[in-house]
Amino acid sequence: MRILLVLAHPNTDSFTHAIGTRAGDALRAKGHQVDLLDLYALGFRAAMSADERAAYESGSPIIDPMVAEHAELVKATDAIVFVYPTWWSGMPAILKGWIERVLVPGVAFHFNHAGKVRPGLGHIRKVVGISTYGSRRLYVKLINDNGRRTAYRTLRLNTSLRTRRTWLAFYAVDTSSAKQRAAFLDRVEQKMSAL
Amino acid sequence: MLVVYCHPFRESFVSAARDRLLAGLSAGAHEVRLRDLYAEGFRPELSSFERTNQFAPLASKPDVAEHAVDLQWCEALVLVYPTWWSSQPAMLKGWFDRVWVHGVAYDLPEGSNRIRRRLTNIRRIAVITTHGSSKFINALQGEPGKRVITRALRVVCHPLARTTWIPLYRLDLADERQREQFLERVERFGRSL
Numbered sequence: 001m002r003i004l005l006v007l008a009h010p011n012t013d014s015f016t017h018a019i020g021t022r023a024g025d026a027l028r029a030k031g032h033q034v035d036l037l038d039l040y041a042l043g044f045r046a047a048m049s050a051d052e053r054a055a056y057e058s059g060s061p062i063i064d065p066m067v068a069e070h071a072e073l074v075k076a077t078d079a080i081v082f083v084y085p086t087w088w089s090g091m092p093a094i095l096k097g098w099i100e101r102v103l104v105p106g107v108a109f110h111f112n113h114a115g116k117v118r119p120g121l122g123h124i125r126k127v128v129g130i131s132t133y134g135s136r137r138l139y140v141k142l143i144n145d146n147g148r149r150t151a152y153r154t155l156r157l158n159t160s161l162r163t164r165r166t167w168l169a170f171y172a173v174d175t176s177s178a179k180q181r182a183a184f185l186d187r188v189e190q191k192m193s194a195l
Numbered sequence: 196m197l198v199v200y201c202h203p204f205r206e207s208f209v210s211a212a213r214d215r216l217l218a219g220l221s222a223g224a225h226e227v228r229l230r231d232l233y234a235e236g237f238r239p240e241l242s243s244f245e246r247t248n249q250f251a252p253l254a255s256k257p258d259v260a261e262h263a264v265d266l267q268w269c270e271a272l273v274l275v276y277p278t279w280w281s282s283q284p285a286m287l288k289g290w291f292d293r294v295w296v297h298g299v300a301y302d303l304p305e306g307s308n309r310i311r312r313r314l315t316n317i318r319r320i321a322v323i324t325t326h327g328s329s330k331f332i333n334a335l336q337g338e339p340g341k342r343v344i345t346r347a348l349r350v351v352c353h354p355l356a357r358t359t360w361i362p363l364y365r366l367d368l369a370d371e372r373q374r375e376q377f378l379e380r381v382e383r384f385g386r387s388l
Binding site (some may be wrong): 009011014040045047052054087089090095097100115134139147149154157171175 | 243348
């Protein structure tokens with residue numbers, strides 16, 4: 001499969017980067033073609049600009065070359081893997097912005113004659129999310145895990161009903177031990193090898 | 196009262212809602228501070244420096260410090276924005292990521308994974324937002340944007356902080372009358388504060 005790995009953490013020595021590396025290696029070892037988008041390293045701009053907003057419903061909503069490149073990758077991929085730390089129960093702004101700017105009309109969906117949104121990501125067979133959380137599991141469930149909702153449910157409305165979903169969560173990261181982190185990386189490798 | 200406006204356009208339906216809110220607020224004796232994140236060129240990406248120095252004094256992050264002052268000053272916070280992909284635009288999410296940080300919004304004692312509230316000055320949180328999709332679709336999506344505020348952010352505000360949610364669903368298909376009704380509701384809300 002072709003797999004798009006979207007990673008969002010400012011520090012290259014972060015646990016999130018370690019997860020991304022491990023996931024990418026496991027996928028490549030299985031013969032998948034992995035396209036890595038390290039959003040911070042690419043200097044991706046999170047905020048949709050006024051020009052982009054103005055072009056949004058124009059039929060050619062993409063005006064930034066980097067966004068155009070990412071949109072082509074989305075169109076060609078079989079699976080998307082998001083790797084990010086959960087902040088304020090959601091995705092970091094840079095990843096939320098990636099969704100807003102890249103998954104535009106013509107890429108993720110289109111409007112039909114009645115102005116209703118119709119799915120455009122039917123070719124994506126798998127959506128995977130791997131995230132770290134400061135809080136414990138119960139607390140995350142209580143707050144609602146809003147990044148997961150965005151990646152799962154909101155994106156789901158634009159993929160196919162057959163699209164499979166996998167979520168890997170590492171809770172209470174601030175108080176975790178080296179052993180727990182190593183065990184989680186092993187789990188990431190195992191899950192990605194079986195993707 | 197702190198009003199945070201987030202839309203790439205200076206003039207939009209969302210800015211009309213902001214103006215009606217301000218008109219409503221002017222009826223009361225409030226001190227209002229308005230922040231327009233796009234207009235002031237706020238940077239939404241939490242930087243590597245900020246991540247590494249998350250416990251460092253705010254003086255090392257001047258643009259964040261300026262916003263933190265407003266956040267710790269206000270008694271009511273009103274956010275005005277369009278809902279995109281079922282939650283706040285990245286620009287506003289970045290404002291949460293960068294300004295609602297350790298030492299401003301919460302404390303995290305050594306060895307704990309439960310944050311302690313710091314923004315007990317905030318007793319009221321209100322959101323005025325527009326959605327392209329219907330209420331039904333938003334319910335299917337689980338309203339993640341709403342929950343970021345009513346569940347995650349509220350935890351660090353005053354324990355009795357009230358939240359008010361004023362949404363307009365299906366903006367794209369709304370006619371003049373529905374839009375005007377919404378704007379009137381926003382203005383009424385401003386007067387009621």
